[in-house]
């Protein structure tokens with residue numbers, strides 16, 4: 001079989017972040033086999049390269065699932081049930097080409113098993129999407145986080161406020177310096193006939209900007225908290241009800257009844273550090289550990305999306321003829337129940353779980369819509385799902401079932417101007433029809449005359 005992936009450049013395993021490699025296939029070309037020598041006794045033989053799968057367990061792992069030819073992209077999965085899996089940290093210099101998961105590749109039993117395990121752990125997986133936490137993670141085990149113990153809340157607030165003040169003073173100074181150097185350049189141009197004068201002015205400006213010595217060197221907020229507070233490790237950070245967070249203690253907490261493996265209340269504080277947002281993790285042993293219940297309702301739209309059938313045909317080459325049923329049939333309890341089942345089984349986009357657990361006014365807006373792959377042009381109907389809360393809304397990202405790249409929704413008004421995905425000639429669109437779902441039979445769709 002042949003990979004239908006976008007061809008991208010190879011990079012070393014160690015140059016990827018864990019979240020760039022989770023649930024990805026890796027093409028390991030033949031010339032890389034020498035880097036796998038330590039494992040050659042365990043690995044099944046291959047005349048070409050290996051097709052591997054990288055995924056996050058406790059640490060990032062690479063499982064060898066089959067063979068692949070890096071030139072032709074022809075691949076084959078191994079038949080055997082015993083899959084060899086090694087830690088990614090054992091082969092940091094291995095050059096790999098990353099391939100996104102498609103429907104066809106995801107049918108592999110080992111990949112299915114990993115997807116299921118991650119879905120079973122959806123709440124803890126959801127916080128792995130918070131990039132601001134990356135500097136707090138154990139680089140070998142991203143689920144393990146460095147936290148501070150809250151003993152004196154006032155002390156923490158004081159440090160964070162001081163840090164914020166320092167940051168804004170620093171930014172202001174930088175802006176002034178930038179403005180001054182701009183001005184100096186302008187002056188330079190204007191006064192190029194008088195070099196002496198110009199030097200004088202330059203010196204003056206620089207001196208003024210660097211006056212406040214307390215700003216440099218920059219002080220790191222986490223270093224400072226480290227000096228003032230006790231550090232500890234937690235794992236499996238998850239969102240919890242009432243906008244809170246919780247995690248699991250790695251070790252017994254001295255001076256408290258809390259033991260290793262107990263859930264604890266966690267506060268996340270987001271601060272700016274060198275132009276980047278970082279999240280600081282605080283364990284508050286006194287605070288209540290909130291539940292992780294999810295309650296969602298169906299969003300009451302003021303106007304439902306058009307319920308229409310679009311029939312498209314390639315009249316030029318007769319290589320394409322499809323009818324797409326888009327929109328939704330009233331409350332559509334069938335589709336809503338499917339979404340609820342997906343939530344329960346951890347099958348939604350991980351980032352969506354955070355809002356679903358933390359907010360109590362969450363509703364789901366959904367309909368069937370047409371999507372087009374940005375890479376291979378494949379057309380497919382997917383349910384469009386939007387999480388709506390009072391202050392925000394968030395859409396699920398959509399991926400092409402054929403090649404795994406991102407898909408974009410085709411607006412209804414643009415459907416008539418689509419080109420054939422096979423031969424790229426303009427498609428012919430028949431007059432739109434209204435459809436309705438049959439009450440008796442499951443998933444059957446009827447057309448109105």
Ligand SMILES: [Zn+2]
Pocket residue numbers: 373374375376377378400401402403404405
């Ligand atoms: Zn595609």
Ligand SMILES: [Zn+2]
Pocket residue numbers: 314316317318319320420421422423424425
């Ligand atoms: Zn065509």
